Amino acid sequence: xxxxxxxxxxxxxxxxxxxxxxxxxxxxxxxxxxxxxxxxxxxxxxxxxxxxxxxx
Amino acid sequence: xxxxxxxxxxxxxxxxxxxxxxxxxxxxxxxxxxxxxxxxxxxxxxxxxxxxxxxxxxxxxxxxxxxxxxxxxxxxxxxxxxxxxxxxxxxxxxxxxxxxxxxxxxxxxxxxxxxxxxxxxxxxxxxxxxxxxxxxxxxxxxxxxxxxxxxxxxxxxxxxxxxxxxxxxxxxxxxxxxxxxxxxxxxxxxxxxxxxxxxxxxxxxxxxxxxxxxxxxxxxxxxxxxxxxxxxxxxxxxxxxxxxxxxxxxxxxxxxxxxxxxxxxxxxxxxxxxxxxxxxxxxxxxxxxxxxxxxxxxxxxxxxxxxxxxxxxxxxxxxxxxxxxxxxxxxxxxxxxxxxxxxxxxxxxxxxxxxxxxxxxxxxxxxxxxxxxxxxxxxxxxxxxxxxxxxxxxxxxxxxxxxxxxxxxxxxxxxxxxxxxxxxxx
Numbered sequence: 001x002x003x004x005x006x007x008x009x010x011x012x013x014x015x016x017x018x019x020x021x022x023x024x025x026x027x028x029x030x031x032x033x034x035x036x037x038x039x040x041x042x043x044x045x046x047x048x049x050x051x052x053x054x055x056x
Numbered sequence: 057x058x059x060x061x062x063x064x065x066x067x068x069x070x071x072x073x074x075x076x077x078x079x080x081x082x083x084x085x086x087x088x089x090x091x092x093x094x095x096x097x098x099x100x101x102x103x104x105x106x107x108x109x110x111x112x113x114x115x116x117x118x119x120x121x122x123x124x125x126x127x128x129x130x131x132x133x134x135x136x137x138x139x140x141x142x143x144x145x146x147x148x149x150x151x152x153x154x155x156x157x158x159x160x161x162x163x164x165x166x167x168x169x170x171x172x173x174x175x176x177x178x179x180x181x182x183x184x185x186x187x188x189x190x191x192x193x194x195x196x197x198x199x200x201x202x203x204x205x206x207x208x209x210x211x212x213x214x215x216x217x218x219x220x221x222x223x224x225x226x227x228x229x230x231x232x233x234x235x236x237x238x239x240x241x242x243x244x245x246x247x248x249x250x251x252x253x254x255x256x257x258x259x260x261x262x263x264x265x266x267x268x269x270x271x272x273x274x275x276x277x278x279x280x281x282x283x284x285x286x287x288x289x290x291x292x293x294x295x296x297x298x299x300x301x302x303x304x305x306x307x308x309x310x311x312x313x314x315x316x317x318x319x320x321x322x323x324x325x326x327x328x329x330x331x332x333x334x335x336x337x338x339x340x341x342x343x344x345x346x347x348x349x350x351x352x353x354x355x356x357x358x359x360x361x362x363x364x365x366x367x368x369x370x371x372x373x374x375x376x377x378x379x380x381x382x383x384x385x386x387x388x389x390x391x392x393x394x395x396x397x398x399x400x401x402x403x404x405x406x407x408x409x410x411x412x413x414x415x416x417x418x419x420x421x422x423x424x425x426x427x428x429x430x431x432x433x434x435x436x437x438x439x440x441x442x443x444x445x446x447x448x449x450x451x452x453x454x455x456x457x458x459x460x461x462x463x464x465x466x467x468x469x470x471x472x473x474x475x476x477x478x479x480x481x482x
Contacts, residue, residue, distance in 0.1 A: 008418055008422075011422070012418075012421060012422060012425060015422070015425040015426075015429060016425060018429060019425060019428045019429055019432070022429075022432040023428075023432075028454065029444075029452045029454050030451075030452055030454070032432065032434065033434060033452065035432075036429070036432060036433050036434060
């Protein structure tokens with residue numbers, strides 16, 4: 001799990017980076033899974049994924 | 057004061073004789089003592105406890121009375137009729153006073169009974185009948201004094217009675233004559249000697265039956281006063297049941313026979329008491345022997361009681377301790393939770409005051425980002441019919457070479473996973 005951001009601004013900026021990266025279609029499957037696992041782990045509003053995608 | 061006279065003594069003596077002979081003729085009763093006979097007269101004294109009178113009787117008059125042989129003897133009770141007389145003396149003999157006896161007979165029972173009744177009335181009036189009866193008598197005396205004749209059935213009967221009683225104490229004998237003029241003083245002395253011995257706890261005075269005259273010594277006033285004043289209880293057994301002497305009245309107990317005296321002196325039947333004691337002892341021993349095993353289980357149970365109670369109390373105490381600790385922890389947690397909630401509310405309010413309207417804007421922006429992120433979640437892709445190939449370690453298999461190398465993979469669908477084996481590369 002990625003470390004929780006220090007502030008709201010950093011968190012929002014990181015979420016926007018994740019969404020931009022996913023929207024770009026350039027992220028591979030592994031990276032997509034990691035990005036989808038990272039955001040909900042510290043976002044208070046993002047819905048949790050029902051599947052564990054993180055690396056073992 | 058000038059006295060009349062002087063008168064010639066001979067004439068005075070005759071006058072005195074004549075005056076005495078004018079006195080009324082009476083009967084006297086008493087014990088004959090000092091009897092002596094001369095060819096012309098017989099001399100004796102009639103005596104009782106209060107005094108004596110010298111008596112004379114002409115030999116021819118005595119012979120005419122035809123008394124039984126040897127009836128007139130010292131110690132015999134006689135009734136003498138006559139009057140006072142005075143012998144004026146002669147050249148060969150001295151003058152002297154005497155009671156001139158003209159009638160003489162053995163004292164009858166009626167005479168003795170009359171004397172006895174008078175004496176009894178006198179002693180009773182003085183309260184002498186009650187003194188002995190007020191004394192405490194031992195239930196089982198250890199030493200008994202006995203006054204009786206050395207030879208006689210009374211002694212034997214008394215011993216037999218004590219033997220039947222089962223008594224094992226000591227008898228202190230004080231033998232004394234029980235029938236003559238010397239009997240009463242000797243009996244009184246014997247009783248006093250026994251009473252002087254501290255170990256003597258009761259005194260028995262006994263003799264066999266006889267006429268009232270035979271038993272007259274036991275009606276002696278001095279003897280009866282001696283008995284009445286003793287501080288040791290005296291049990292009398294004089295004569296038979298029909299005989300009643302004055303000592304019976306002043307004694308603590310009057311018994312009809314020596315056997316009865318033995319039972320009265322030792323009220324406790326030692327034979328029966330020993331039997332009862334033996335039975336009680338055996339019963340007590342049996343009870344004691346049975347008591348131990350009978351009470352052992354109960355005692356064992358009682359002995360376990362404290363341990364059980366201690367364990368029960370310990371468990372209860374531990375339970376209370378746990379409840380108190382839990383309640384304490386709950387209380388602390390509740391207080392802590394309340395304080396934390398309170399702090400959260402306070403901090404949230406403070407935070408909101410500090411954030412102001414910008415807070416909602418930030419929340420909304422964050423929500424939008426979350427919705428966008430959700431659209432890229434792999435579950436959404438799987439729900440559209442795609443499948444994800446995973447190696448055994450959970451890593452996604454993204455190439456055919458990786459699938460061949462893995463040999464066994466898992467295919468994850470939206471509704472679950474299945475295992476798959478790679479057979480060949482196409």
